[in-house]
Amino acid sequence: MAGIVLDHISKTFADGTVAVSDVSLAIADGEFFILLGPSGCGKSTLLNMIVGLETVSLGSIKVDGQIVNNVDPKDRNMAMVFQSYALYPHMNVRQNMEFPLKLAGMEKREIARKVHRAASILELEDLLERMPRALSGGQRQRVAMGRAIVREPHAFLLDEPLSNLDAKLRFQMRAEMKGLQKKLGTTMVYVTHDQTEAMTLGDRLVLLRQGKIQQIGTPRELYSAPRNLFVAGFIGSPAMNFLPAEVKDNHLRLPMVQIPLEQLSPGEIKPGHYIAGIRPEHMYCTDDGQRPPHAFQVKVEIIEWLGADAYVHFETDKGDWSSPISPFPDELGRKMTREGGVAMTARLDPSRKITSGESLTLAINQEKIHLFDISSGLRKKNVIKHTGWA
Ligand SMILES: Nc1ncnc2c1ncn2[C@@H]1O[C@H](COP(=O)(O)OP(=O)(O)OP(=O)(O)O)[C@@H](O)[C@H]1O
Ligand SMILES: [Mg+2]
Structure with a gap:
């Protein structure tokens, strides 16, 4: 589990694009925290910096008090789930979930135990032998979550994980996601441009615009006391x-x-x-x-x-x-x-x-x-x- 602190973080890409500008915020251990904002506001860039897929131009990122700016992504022990959660098509559900652990060289019995636990949390036990093509969108999404859960990461970082699903399924998965996070108790940083999703899922959220923080707070605070016209x-x-x-x-x-x-x-x-x-x-x-x-x-x-x-x-x-x-x-x-x-x-x-x-x-x-x-x-x-x- 991990608390994450962003201290005056900025990101300027090689072509001069300023994607994130002086962002400071603290995500508590075990918190469900949302990065919200319109397309291009810097949500994915910020998430990628936290997980280590993108370098930080200015400022520091701390995880449990340690600066991780120069720590390799694989050593940050964070699990990322993307919008396009490509499952391995030639592997069944069980093999898909086992894969990251096999890669890490984990012992067979331990792998079986972790996959079993993830499958039971996600109610995937009956689907373990199925191939991805025989799953619904929501089931595939759950397998993608399973692949992240088996790693027992310090934090889950999710980039619009539900946006490929139809409205009804998204609604259902949203509720599941919230329940799952509470069950696991693991810090979750979740990117979305959908304010309804942000409001229903987040313990707290940050609303970004053009790489800058507009407001940080609980959904209720942003709704009832918006800081400016943009938030309102x-x-x-x-x-x-x-x-x-x-x-x-x-x-x-x-x-x-x-x-x-x-x-x-x-x-x-x-x-x-x-x-x-x-x-x-x-x-x-x-x-x-x-x-x-x-x-x-x-x-x-x-x-x-x-x-x-x-x-x-x-x-x-x-x-x-x-x-x-x-x-x-x-x-x-x-x-x-x-x-x-x-x-x-x-x-x-x-x-x-x-x-x-x-x-x-x-x-x-x-x-x-x-x-x-x-x-x-x-x-x-x-x-x-x-x-x-x-
Ligand atoms: N590698 C890059 N080089 C230059 N500019 C980039 C690069 N990656 C992203 N950007 C720019 O940085 C800004 C923020 O992009 P980012 O992907 O973080 O936005 P986002 O909030 O995730 O948007 P979306 O909701 O569309 O996914 C955008 O203006 C984007 O064009
Ligand atoms: Mg994005």
């Missing part, structure tokens, strides 16, 4: 809605509604322009009879009904204010304004029958509104009563 937009599905906002005359002015500041957080928000962030689940539908203050009317453009959820898409009014913000940071892939209004999504109670074109009265769970600085993108404050500036 990346975590959560459907994504957080972003709107131009202005604090003026003791009101938070959003395109569709004005909320007196004292209902948010008395006297702590400075006047000026902000970007407001509202999660789809923090809006709700109100019946016209019991209209709460600051409710607003929207016209339903599209309704996505998913059984357990209903996503309602609408566009806000333009509002009677002017804002200096036009396009939203493009990596989030959305435009702040569309014909003057803002395209928004609300996640509503699916039991209420909603049709497109219908006019709905919505309200915001005001305590959940986030405000972000326009120029730095940093979250100014969670607009929750009695909390200071974040």
